[in-house]
Amino acid sequence: MTRGAYLAAAAGCDQCHTDIKNSGRPYAGGRALETPFGTIFTPNITPDRATGIGRWRLADLERALRWGSAPDSSHYLPAFPFPFYNGLTDTDLVDLKAFLDGLPAVFRINIAAAPSIFSTVWTRAAITIVAECFPGPWQPDPIKDPAWNRGAYLVNTVGRCGDCHTPRHWLGALELKRQLAGSPAGPGGKAFPNITPDSETGIGNWSEDDIMNLLKDGQTPDFDFVGGAMAEIVKNTTRLVDADRRAIAVYLRSLPAVRSEQRAAR
């Protein structure tokens, strides 16, 4: 497996950009996503020159992933987690481009969002995007060990855990002081649990192995198997190598413990 293929699998690009329900071709888009901005249909990211991203140069992919900006300078809705992908490293962008260029091209015309979503929704999206912090390409912390650094990158950039597990303030941007402390109303309006190491309300009593089991099989410490929103993420984390799952566990357990209403499984 190439580095780009591994990165795409870890991020789960195929989960959103494939209309799995209707047996769509991989990465050809068309999956309907219910978002706070209305129903949108994910775009075709195969190298088809007419309907996919076959004409994109590396700079186009960089602008899309890091800044949410399309080649024609229109903006993507933050349902596409570009505020997280802002932290992608230059090497990873190059690897990802090589991987996407090598995919079979599929001709599938993108479905535009319903025109009704463009008025208020765009205002709301624009405010969120402006309010969001864009940290730029991720830099390792030289004081911390490599596993911690790898975990930080996987959690905050590639895995975009904060998209669901970090609460948002009234402008819709992430509340970074309460990073991963759970959200009362994440995607789909549902509550998402606190995954900081708080022993009362978070995953403070989960061992490294407990976290790794969840990421590998979706198995909680009490031997339930997740089926909600996390089940879709487990489809990505199950494809990681053990060292990367351990890195995620190391990083999560190092976070400041935050007390929160959004209790984790015990």
Next chain:
Amino acid sequence: MKLSTKHSVLAVALTLILAGLGGVALAQDKEAVLKNRETLMKGQAKDLGSIKAYTEGKADMAQAETSAANLTQSTKKISEVFPPGSAATSSDGKYGTKPAIWSDWNKFLDAQKNAASKADALLVAVKSGDKEKVSVAFSDLGKNGCGACHETFRETLKN
């Protein structure tokens, strides 16, 4: 006239009482069904736990074999604890039943059969004594058996 009025009043009263009793009976039924459901699921979790403990060297093979044998039986009983009209929220308030269980009953049975066949495979693996095989079969049952069914048929009320 008077008698017939009396009769109809009586009939209405009786009907109301019976309906009330029926409601109580149904509620008790629902409670019993939910209890059976949670007992079955928690039993499966316990069995899975002891098999995992075996792969980690924390439990012996005999225990794992008993648990795997239990799972081959209990997975076949899943549909029994979801009779029609038994939509309910779990006692911890975390999970609910998706209507698809009953509107797509055959698909639900397929999901059960899928889990049951993975439980059979897990028992074979445990009997082989090869922990590597047990780990693979365990993941397959958990993720693609239990987890896949939860994804389609279990409502997550609180993630």
